[in-house]
Amino acid sequence: MNYISNLFLCFITPTVSLISIVEHFLDVPNPGTLQFIFASDIASKADFEQIQSYLAKMIRQNNRSPVLVHRLLYDPELIDETTISFLERNNRALFSQARYTVLHVISTNMTFTDYKQSQTLFMANVLLYDNPTYIFLIVRSPISRNYYRYYPNSNGNSILIIITDTLLFIPCIVCRDLPPNEQIQGLNGLKIDQIWKSRNNDMQGKSVTLVISVTSWSPVEAKCGHNIINYYESNPPHRCVISVLTQRYNFTVIPTMGKFNMDNFVGRLSFRQYLNNGFITRLANERALVYKVTFSEIEFVIVTDHPTLRNDFAVFLYPFDAPTWTLIFLSAIGITIVGRLGLRKVGHQNSSMFSDVLRISSILLGQVEGNTLKLFKSKRIAWFLLPVWFGIA
Template identity: 30%
Template sequence: MVTSSSQNTPSPANFPAAAQILLIFGCLCKFGGVDLCFIELRLIYNIAPQDNRYSEIVRCNNPTSRSTYNSTPSKLFMAYVSTTWPMSPINISERVGTPPHYQVLITTEHIIPDYVFVCVKFPVRSEYYYLYAASSSPGILVFFDLSNPKEIVMPCIVCTSTTLIPIGHISSQSDLANLWDTSNTQNLHGGTMLTSVWNKKPGAVCGISLGRFKETDSSVVCMLNLLSGRYNFTYVSTVGYYIDFNRLIGNMDIRRILNEKFVEHLTSTKSIIYEMKLAEIDFVIVTQFPRAENSIWGVFTPFESSIWWSILVSCVGISIVLQFQGKGLPNNFSGLRSVHDFLLVQSLLFGQAIADEVIKKVKNRKIGLPVLAIWFFVCYILMENLYQGSIYSDLTVIYPPNVPKTFQGLVASNMTIFTTSVAFRSYRDSNRKATSFLKMFIIPEVLMKNFSQRYNKFVNKMNSKMEYIHGANKDVSMVKNMSKFLQIRSNTTSKWVSTRGTFAIMDVLQDLELYILSLRTVGTRLVIQNNADASIRCSILYAGGRNCIAPKIQAFLRHLAETGILGRFKLLEQANRKMHFIKQFGTEIYSKFVAKLNSNFKEVKVFHESWNGNEVEESVGALWHVLALCSVMVAFASVILIWELICKRICKS
């Protein structure tokens, strides 16, 4: 069954007259460096498998091309592939009556040649190349008949029609390729392309502006509509539709997660990858807006407790030093004098102009210098600068809350994590089951990797904190409940989860942007995003069957990406999605959003932007307390001054 390349070209006279076709064809067509495959349908001819001398002519005229001869023995129903490489058997069928197209499909699937020449008896019937359009072979299919050396047949593999082409019209390899493109790849005659996309309006033309981009449009649907219009095919969802295999031209897997199961699918089906992109999974923290200190404690508590304790210890230590190192004072302890010294040091720390009096009372220079250093550090640096600066900041600047910015910090915190991103499982009926993208796809895939016990524990803990909310990326009820501090019902546990405190939302970036935008537009909750470097990323693939139309699809998608058309569709899809999502909040909020969308002005976000009048008055409550305290002190000092003046006059009189 193995054929070998001959160094000398056989003479045409040594072959039967019926074999002259490939001698002429081999002389006319020089296939430089391409893979050739010759198939003899044994159900049509009853020729011995060794009678493959006609293929030897082309082999000798194309020494750089890898050529293959395939024939099915009458009894064993096995196909043996003979090449210039080692021979390998291919099991076709164990039953009698194997369909004639099966030999073509199984041979081209294992070899993947560039040109496939099939020896048949004219006329060529459609069952000879049944399902060839959807097979994994990109090879150009040509039928020939040894009894008709003047013509060949190149079929329309989708429209199931054949045309006899005079051999004299084929003078080069490019002529064959152009004829194949004209008959098949340039026009697929309405063939069926299977996809996982559910399209309500197939064939609709997408607009290139936001006003013409409809709510049902998406970047994937627009891409497929352009693709189907360019090559004249019809794409059908793999869910809930009857598939006509006679007109099947292949399949496209859209937005599939790159996991081990899909890798096995790509390998087994010999699929081609059209595009791969990274989907980012981020989280945001939703909490309450911080409020200004509206009591007198804002004046006395600008520091942490450790700073206050260090100040107190310094005051006590300096007071003790003054007890035993004071000039003109006995070296014994006096409670009344200690209180006097402590008040004196406190006055110094609060910026009173009596520092010289304290320094002059230290009689020992070795002790006076360290005490002076402590005084300068505490008084002039800490109290006058830090204390006054902190008081000013507390009365004018509102600090954001301290929330986790990484996934490690989020899992370690005691926060509920909401997730809404949805994924659909593939079923052969019209009822598609929606489930959580993170909990049912990403997290199980990560756990299957089994990186380490510690990492698996971290992922399981994060999964236990997550509550799946279905339909939140289309219905604004979840965002409304979050804005009004109401409870939300979880689809995972069917329990009501409170949103009054601080919580997190973890989703793919496209869904997360909706919630960030809507929550900030409503303005009742503070939304804090995580660090950009802390995102989780997964690979999303656009793939399809490797067949004769696959190179055309790949080139067309590359053209859409390079010209910016695909990027434009993605931008319009996201903007259109945001507009329809915000529109559900009402006219007032929607008008505010549209005004910002149509403006190039980037507004500075402040925490008190959405407060009412009462909250604005409360935000300066500490200032009123300080003014009241100062007024009381001034009044008290005025009373003391008046009392001293009265007493002085009484004494003089």
């Protein structure tokens, strides 16, 4: 007799790993792919050996993650005119989308100012073409805003971490003050994300340009809501979108045609753009990191606000515009007058003019109560009333 037993293989992988960047060890969930980018202005054996030993140390300390290595040789005189692109691997299944990029620029013949300029341009290219999850920028002197002054103009959304052998900084991109030195002990990926968001979700009142004509934009605060009378005439839709965004992220909107200080510039807004093939092609030519575009129909329902002490009567008025209210008022007056004339002919003069107007108004607004229809119980009243009802209302 043959016995068949099931064999189960269980592979246990850590959900949190310890990655090492230079001398810093960080607990991060699912570290993904580690990418090392080394750039040098001279191709020497000593330089190569330095990079090799430096790289080998970090690879040994991060032996659980896939590794991508780029070694670049650049000309300092042509760095402003050079486009740096990083080749994609054919087998993307081997490399996680969560990428930790270490950028290290080495210079032997440049001044410190030129070195910072070159390293800044390298970082801008990494943001534009590679856009990793995190960028660890290894620098000589982290106390300089030149390292991330190009960040607002980039199309990437990487979290930037500036490090040396002993210090680590998480900058506020638009702040005037330099970032404080972070305490390495207990710092993990979640805390890095929280620090980055807390410092960079506030644009500090800096300028965002609006791609729109000056005549159609006014800095006056828009009264936004989904029950405003003549909404599209007095408040174009983009005004309320801008109002919500400026309150959420604390920035100032100025039209493109206006004058503004480029030092305070943090981005731009655009409306009335149709995502057709021509527009997507133009974005792709601008290298705006358009990976995929899908079109979907969105259904939505507009409801009124919950009534409050401040807007309870306003909510009552919102469903109609001024001409409609005028017509309802004139109809109520006309129908009431005709109805009272009919009542006089049948000998009824008990109710007041004011109460009759209220009853007629309630009928026109759909708020009918039990005694309202008593006005129309006589056929003689109906003969006068029906022509006015269908002619005016």
